[in-house]
Amino acid sequence: MSAELSERVAELERRVAALEHRDEPEPPPEDDGGLITYAGRLTRPGELQWQVALPSSRVLALADQPRIEVLSALAHPARSAIVRHLAEHGSQPGAALQEAAELGSAGQFYHHLKALTGAGIVEQDKRGSYRLNPRAAIPALVLLAAAADIAGQLR
Known part of the structure; x- marks a missing residue:
């Protein structure tokens, strides 16, 4: 060879x-x-x-734009709630995620979901539910933990 x-x-x-x-x-x-x-x-x-x-x-x-897109995708309470819910419960249908994020309309939910899927954090599985992209799950949670550390929440 x-x-x-x-x-x-x-x-x-x-x-x-x-x-x-x-x-x-x-x-x-x-x-x-x-x-x-x-x-x-x-x-x-x-x-x-x-x-x-x-x-x-x-x-x-590294170029800033790709990482800024990821940080922006996580930089909203509804999106953070979706990521935390998926990390805790695994694959979920859209309705469950909309409820977990406390979003009143499907339009609001899909707006936030689009940011998360566009950044590669969330993906749709074969059953039509959503899950954390396995390659992004731990890095996304590390970002949330790092943000909490910077904010003084871990002290």
């Missing part, structure tokens, strides 16, 4: 393991400027594990 093919197979195996949330944490990358790490584990509604370690220089060099 060629070196290029071996490398491609190894990358695919890493991706599959990450999607299955069974991957072992990689050692943190080296960087003289610092290291940003976060990790999490959810046991319900399903088993999810996540760990990220990145050089701070890489985090600071």
Whole structure:
């Protein structure tokens, strides 16, 4: 097997393991400027594990627009309520999420849902219900925890 093919197979195996949330944490990358790490584990509604370690220089060099879209999607009480409800209860129909977010109309609900799906935080499952995107679940909850920390709620 060629070196290029071996490398491609190894990358695919890493991706599959990450999607299955069974991957072992990689050692943190080296960087003289610092290291940003976060990790999490959810046991319900399903088993999810996540760990990220990145050089701070890489985090600071990323384009702002994609992360601003994610932060904006979470920056509303109704959207935060939807994310928290899905994290606690798993896949839910739209009506349950509308009620959990205390939204009076379906139009309001779908406006907020569009922001969450557009940012890749929430997705529709095969049954027509909504769930947290498994790749986004722990990072989104980390963002909510970090915001609570900045706001002084964790002290």
